[in-house]
Amino acid sequence: xxxxxxxxxxxxxxEESSISGQKAKQLFSNEVRKPKKEKKILxxxxxEPSFKRELEDLFSSMGLGWAAGIRFSLKEFSKKHxxx
Amino acid sequence: MTKTISFHLQKGGVGKTTISxxxxxxxxxxxxxxxxxxxxxQGNASSWFLDEAPPFELADVVQGRCYSADAIVPVTxxxxxxxxxxxxxxxxxxxxxxxxxxxxxxxxxxxxxDLSSKFERIILDLSPGLGRLERAALIASDEIISPMTPEVxxxxxxxxxxxxxxxxxxxxxxxxxxxxxxxNAFDNRIKQHRDIFLAASKGxxxxxxxxxxxxxRKAQEAGSAPQIFRKRGKGLKPATLESxxxxxxxxxx
Numbered sequence: 001x002x003x004x005x006x007x008x009x010x011x012x013x014x015e016e017s018s019i020s021g022q023k024a025k026q027l028f029s030n031e032v033r034k035p036k037k038e039k040k041i042l043x044x045x046x047x048e049p050s051f052k053r054e055l056e057d058l059f060s061s062m063g064l065g066w067a068a069g070i071r072f073s074l075k076e077f078s079k080k081h082x083x084x
Numbered sequence: 085m086t087k088t089i090s091f092h093l094q095k096g097g098v099g100k101t102t103i104s105x106x107x108x109x110x111x112x113x114x115x116x117x118x119x120x121x122x123x124x125x126q127g128n129a130s131s132w133f134l135d136e137a138p139p140f141e142l143a144d145v146v147q148g149r150c151y152s153a154d155a156i157v158p159v160t161x162x163x164x165x166x167x168x169x170x171x172x173x174x175x176x177x178x179x180x181x182x183x184x185x186x187x188x189x190x191x192x193x194x195x196x197x198d199l200s201s202k203f204e205r206i207i208l209d210l211s212p213g214l215g216r217l218e219r220a221a222l223i224a225s226d227e228i229i230s231p232m233t234p235e236v237x238x239x240x241x242x243x244x245x246x247x248x249x250x251x252x253x254x255x256x257x258x259x260x261x262x263x264x265x266x267x268n269a270f271d272n273r274i275k276q277h278r279d280i281f282l283a284a285s286k287g288x289x290x291x292x293x294x295x296x297x298x299x300x301r302k303a304q305e306a307g308s309a310p311q312i313f314r315k316r317g318k319g320l321k322p323a324t325l326e327s328x329x330x331x332x333x334x335x336x337x
Binding site for chain 1: 234235236239240242243275276279280282283284286287288289
């Protein structure tokens with residue numbers, strides 16, 4: 001059976017979602033600006049050199065320095081005990 | 085007080101030279117002593133306004149081979165307009181930018197400072213990119229205005245430029261302002277152009293638009309100011325002239 005043209009389709013407007021328009025909205029919108037990196041607080045604490053070496057040995061297999069190791073361990077500790 | 089404006093976006097073909105040249109002409113036509121410094125190694129602004137190569141160029145000035153007054157030339161067809169040129173062929177600006185400029189990043193800032201006592205308005209025309217030369221020019225300016233075309237690569241370019249400029253302002257302790265963009269070659273019949281203009285207008289920038297107008301190219305070929313150029317009795321479109329006047333009135337305030 002022959003197809004009959006549907007006159008409704010002819011008047012249908014295809015609203016194009018322009019990629020440039022979306023990109024422009026994103027670029028110029030202040031809301032989507034990347035949040036600024038949090039500033040670090042400079043702090044110091046004392047540690048015995050022997051304990052520092054111990055920590056360095058402990059975390060070296062994980063590719064972490066002694067300070068990063070402490071940070072990691074504390075997060076893990078709080079995660080584990082927070083669930084209990 | 086002299087104001088120095090750079091027109092810059094690192095993307096090519098957005099109308100940096102056309103806009104800086106046209107606004108330099110408008111400023112001169114309005115009676116202000118205006119200097120156009122050609123900081124583009126290709127030297128397009130220089131070949132637009134000068135028929136013959138003068139004895140010296142910008143690179144000679146910054147390398148101490150001549151005084152700035154020896155290199156600055158008046159544009160005979162446009163009273164009050166002066167050009168500190170760059171030779172596209174045989175010039176040494178590119179070589180200087182790749183070698184000695186690293187040791188003296190504030191050289192253009194010092195030059196502009198010296199020239200501020202001699203001119204009321206200074207415009208810097210830059211090449212695409214964001215290398216040492218462009219950075220030196222940007223920190224020599226009071227304001228940067230970014231021309232862009234209404235398409236996605238210009239938007240990418242603007243995004244990158246905003247990011248890079250914030251680093252430059254921090255690293256070189258520059259207070260240069262960047263709060264205006266000009267959407268060039270705008271065609272109101274194209275939805276994409278309207279979308280971009282609308283989105284830009286809602287952001288923090290003051291946005292201007294310059295319509296598509298083939299007369300710019302023809303005026304450049306003829307070495308003329310687009311505002312006064314006529315081809316078979318036709319000049320720039322009234323909408324284009326209105327845009328130029330609006331931008332000109334606002335940027336020098």
